[in-house]
Amino acid sequence: MNEQSLKTAITELELTKHMELSSIPNISLYMDQLTTLFDQNLSHKKRHPEDKLLTKTMINNYTKNKLLKPAEKKKYTRDHIILMVLLYELKQISSMDDIEALFSMIPAQEDPQYLDALYQTYLDCDDQLLADFPAEVQSIFSAVKEKTTPSISGEWLNEEDIEKTNTLLTALLLFQTGVHYKRLGEKIIDELLK
Template structure:
C-alpha cells in the first residue's frame, strides 16, 4: 500500500462517546440519536449511513439489550450501554450482545454496579487497542508487500490491496471467533 498512514487517519479510530460527552440529565430518543450521530459521524463509511435510529433503539429495548427506560427518557447508563452495543454489533449478533450485556444490566438494575467505571475501563482498553492496531496494520502492510514481491502478475498494486484486505479479514475473523467463544462461555455458565 502506498500510504498506510493515510488509511489509518481516514479511519477516525478515536471517535467515541466519552463520559464527559454524556449529559447528566436523561435524554429523549431524538437527543440520543443526535449525540450518536455527532460522535460517530467521521466513522461513517457513507454519508447517508445512520449510526443510530429510533427503530434500532426500539429493537434493542424489545430485545432486552438494556434495562427498561423510564418515562421515555434514556439515562447515562442507557447511553453507555448503547455505545457498547454500537461497538459490539460490528462483530457479534444481537443475541450474543444480549448475552454479553445481561450481567451488566442485572447489576445496574440491582444497583450494585458503577457502569461509569466499567465504561471508562472499556474506553482505556479501546485506546490501547488503537495503538496496537496501528502498529499491526503497518506490519501487515509490510508483510503483504514482501509476499507480493514473490508473486508474478501485471497489476501488483491491486494484488497487494486485495491480499491486504484478505489478511485483515482473516485477522478480524480470528478475533470475532474468540469473542464468540467467550460469549458461548457465558451461555454455558447460565445453563449449568
C-alpha cells in the first residue's frame, strides 16, 4: 500500500455519508420498510455486499433486550429508527451491555425532538472528527515508513516485502488506535455507572 492507495481507500469508505435526519421519515414504518430504509441509506457501510445491515431477528433481539421500545402496532417510529442507526454504528465496536448502558443515559424525555437533536449533534461532531481523519491516518502511515525503513529493510527484504510490512504495521496501528478509543469509551461508561 502506498500513500495514494491509502487516500483512495479512505475515500471509498464514504465515511461522511450518513443517514441524515431528512432521510428518516416522520411516519412510522413496518419492519420491511425499515430494513429497506437501512439498505437504501447505509449500504455503503457494508464490508461485503452480502452483509446485512439490519434484519428482523436483530430488531426483535434489540427489543427483547430492551435496547428498543416495542413497536407501536407493528410500526417503528422516527425515534426507533434513530436508535437503530446508533445501535448499528455502536455494535461494530461495543458490547451489547455497553450499548445498553449508553442508551440508559438517554433521559426519559417529554420533548419529542430530543433524539432528533441528539442524533444531529452526533452527526455534526462525527463530521468534524472525520475532517481530521485522513491526516491522522497519513501520520500513522508516515511514522510506519519512517520507523520500518531503517530497522526492517536489509538484504533479506526486497521492496515488495518492505511495502507489505509497512501495510501490515499500518493496519495493526489503525486497529490499535481503535482499541484505545474503545477502551476510553468503556472507561467513561464504567465511571458514569458507578
